Amino acid sequence: MASTIVTKNSSTASAVPVTGDLTQGELAVNVTDKKLYTKDSGGTVVKLVGGLGNQEANAVAITGGSINGTTVGATTASTGAFTTLSASSTTTLSGGTANGVAYLNGSKVVTTGSALTFDGTNLGVALNNNTPKNISVAYSTVPGYFSNSYDGSVGLTTLSNNTWNNSNGSSSWASFANTGYSSSALQFSASTGASDIRFLIAGAANTNPTEQMRLTSTGLGIGTSSPNALLHIKGSSNPAIYWENSTYGAAKNAAFMGSSGQLVFGRAGSSDWLTIDSSGNLGLGVTPSAWASGYKAFDVSSAGAFTGTSSGAQIWSNAVDTATGSKYKNTAAAGTYQISGATHAWYTAASGTAGNAITFTQAMTLDASGNLVVGATSANSKLDVYGVIRSSRTENSGYYSEFKTNYSDVNTLQITVQGSTVLQAGATNDLNIYALGANNLKLYTNSSERARIDSSGNLLVGVTSAGARFQVQSSGSTSSTYCTSFLNNGGFPLFDCRDDGRISTGSRGVSPYNNTTASAANMYVDSSGILYRSTSSLKYKTNVKDTTRGLSDLLKLRAVTYEGKSESDEGKTFGGLIAEEVHEAGLTEFVQYAEDGTPDALAYGNMVSLLVKAIQEQQAIIEQLKADVAALKGN
Numbered sequence: 001m002a003s004t005i006v007t008k009n010s011s012t013a014s015a016v017p018v019t020g021d022l023t024q025g026e027l028a029v030n031v032t033d034k035k036l037y038t039k040d041s042g043g044t045v046v047k048l049v050g051g052l053g054n055q056e057a058n059a060v061a062i063t064g065g066s067i068n069g070t071t072v073g074a075t076t077a078s079t080g081a082f083t084t085l086s087a088s089s090t091t092t093l094s095g096g097t098a099n100g101v102a103y104l105n106g107s108k109v110v111t112t113g114s115a116l117t118f119d120g121t122n123l124g125v126a127l128n129n130n131t132p133k134n135i136s137v138a139y140s141t142v143p144g145y146f147s148n149s150y151d152g153s154v155g156l157t158t159l160s161n162n163t164w165n166n167s168n169g170s171s172s173w174a175s176f177a178n179t180g181y182s183s184s185a186l187q188f189s190a191s192t193g194a195s196d197i198r199f200l201i202a203g204a205a206n207t208n209p210t211e212q213m214r215l216t217s218t219g220l221g222i223g224t225s226s227p228n229a230l231l232h233i234k235g236s237s238n239p240a241i242y243w244e245n246s247t248y249g250a251a252k253n254a255a256f257m258g259s260s261g262q263l264v265f266g267r268a269g270s271s272d273w274l275t276i277d278s279s280g281n282l283g284l285g286v287t288p289s290a291w292a293s294g295y296k297a298f299d300v301s302s303a304g305a306f307t308g309t310s311s312g313a314q315i316w317s318n319a320v321d322t323a324t325g326s327k328y329k330n331t332a333a334a335g336t337y338q339i340s341g342a343t344h345a346w347y348t349a350a351s352g353t354a355g356n357a358i359t360f361t362q363a364m365t366l367d368a369s370g371n372l373v374v375g376a377t378s379a380n381s382k383l384d385v386y387g388v389i390r391s392s393r394t395e396n397s398g399y400y401s402e403f404k405t406n407y408s409d410v411n412t413l414q415i416t417v418q419g420s421t422v423l424q425a426g427a428t429n430d431l432n433i434y435a436l437g438a439n440n441l442k443l444y445t446n447s448s449e450r451a452r453i454d455s456s457g458n459l460l461v462g463v464t465s466a467g468a469r470f471q472v473q474s475s476g477s478t479s480s481t482y483c484t485s486f487l488n489n490g491g492f493p494l495f496d497c498r499d500d501g502r503i504s505t506g507s508r509g510v511s512p513y514n515n516t517t518a519s520a521a522n523m524y525v526d527s528s529g530i531l532y533r534s535t536s537s538l539k540y541k542t543n544v545k546d547t548t549r550g551l552s553d554l555l556k557l558r559a560v561t562y563e564g565k566s567e568s569d570e571g572k573t574f575g576g577l578i579a580e581e582v583h584e585a586g587l588t589e590f591v592q593y594a595e596d597g598t599p600d601a602l603a604y605g606n607m608v609s610l611l612v613k614a615i616q617e618q619q620a621i622i623e624q625l626k627a628d629v630a631a632l633k634g635n
Contacts, residue, residue, distance in 0.1 A: 289320040312340035342368035551614035
């Protein structure tokens with residue numbers, strides 16, 4: 001029976017014997033890790049053999065023999081099978097293509113070549129007789145691929161060899177596409193002096209697509225291969241541009257170029273929103289009208305328009321100025337407002353038939369000087385009106401006033417209220433002022449009535465209720481103000497009435513003071529200030545009787561001298577009687593009384609009767625005495 005040799009061992013993974021576990025040359029095995037250890041002459045535990053595939057070069061040296069039929073150390077390769085081949089450093093192959101990408105060929109042999117190269121930075125795909133080499137990329141069920149043309153540019157192609165490029169090889173391109181489908185393609189082109197990106201669409205599967213859009217250094221062309229702007233859209237059908245709201249998809253908004261060169265913005269299936277015609281005129285909701293050259297116009301709906309020219313701007317209503325003159329847009333009235341420089345002008349035209357010529361009338365003008373004229377073309381003042389000016393409280397209310405020139409006499413100014421004249425004046429006519437109905441004619445200053453002629457024709461100044469045909473009420477009551485004053489053209493007083501009651505007739509010419517007479521005074525002023533003419537005719541008297549007053553009454557009176565208190569009497573001495581003393585003597589018929597009943601003045605003229613009677617009585621006494629004396633002398 002064979003003998004068994006058992007070395008020191010451990011089944012603990014990763015366990016390593018220590019120095020004290022071994023003597024020199026003694027072996028120890030880790031049966032789990034499959035590693036063999038010993039102790040060398042220096043007393044150090046060393047590993048002799050590692051696990052499978054993890055042998056250490058300094059642990060096992062193979063200097064000859066063969067492995068799986070391959071000679072160790074041979075210079076040529078031999079066939080053999082390896083499960084794993086590892087190298088810890090750079091591996092150099094003596095065969096193959098420099099920079100060629102290694103791949104398994106159809107026989108599963110590692111192969112390199114020039115068709116696909118990589119130098120660590122650049123990846124290259126080579127050509128074979130100008131036929132593109134393809135890189136296929138699978139995406140779901142639709143494969144796509146990238147193809148490189150013979151001159152290194154990029155284009156789009158299909159797996160069924162429906163590729164395209166410049167046949168003469170004068171330019172280069174490369175393309176991207178989906179294979180086997182009627183699909184879009186993206187083509188990059190680079191020719192001498194120019195480059196572009198082209199977008200193509202095939203009409204059917206496996207057919208060559210046609211170009212739909214091109215991006216050049218100038219711009220993006222849609223429908224054209226030569227864009228001349230940043231965005232150039234060209235097409236033979238309308239609209240050229242659609243934009244659509246995802247919520248209201250049925251109503252697509254569109255922009256397109258019309259057959260006459262106009263640019264139109266609108267909504268599919270409805271009228272145009274905005275149109276710019278070939279003349280640069282703009283229509284909002286309508287096609288721009290056929291404006292004459294020189295205009296830049298903006299038509300709004302069917303009647304409105306705004307225009308500009310080199311000389312000004314204009315607003316139009318139901319009118320267009322064409323090459324053959326102004327015409328109606330619709331069958332209706334028309335008008336226009338024009339501003340040229342600093343001049344504003346308004347024009348009107350009566351209703352006319354659409355398409356017919358318009359004859360405008362210049363209705364109003366505001367010139368550069370700020371003068372406004374209505375009904376004519378040139379102004380002579382700040383406001384000129386040719387015609388009637390009417391003012392109403394509300395439109396068509398029936399309450400209105402008019403300011404006009406009378407048609408029957410062009411020199412007459414007439415102001416009317418509801419058709420009735422309130423003022424009329426003219427170069428050859430009187431000035432007539434009318435108060436309509438039973439109303440008063442009033443004059444105001446500073447918001448207060450100063451005078452009026454009432455409905456009865458009374459002239460009132462300072463008073464509103466008539467007490468006389470002409471009545472003046474002063475604003476004061478002292479000697480410093482006057483109620484009335486009349487002056488001649490030299491400014492000299494002819495007559496005035498002072499607010500304290502003084503009346504003056506002046507001293508000019510034949511005023512009462514200068515117009516003297518030998519006649520006796522015959523004016524009387526009563527206590528109310530009323531003037532009377534004093535008379536003596538029997539026709540002015542009644543109940544005439546002989547006076548009973550006489551010498552005895554006269555003898556009761558005291559004759560005096562005095563000075564008056566009036567400023568005009570200052571320094572003057574007068575002779576007369578005292579009214580109070582005449583009253584006390586019982587001679588009341590000669591006394592004039594104030595409003596309070598007190599004696600105020602004497603009727604000196606009437607006292608002549610007292611003097612006459614006294615003289616008569618005295619003369620009778622004298623005659624009797626003369627008779628008595630004569631009788632005595634006769635005896």
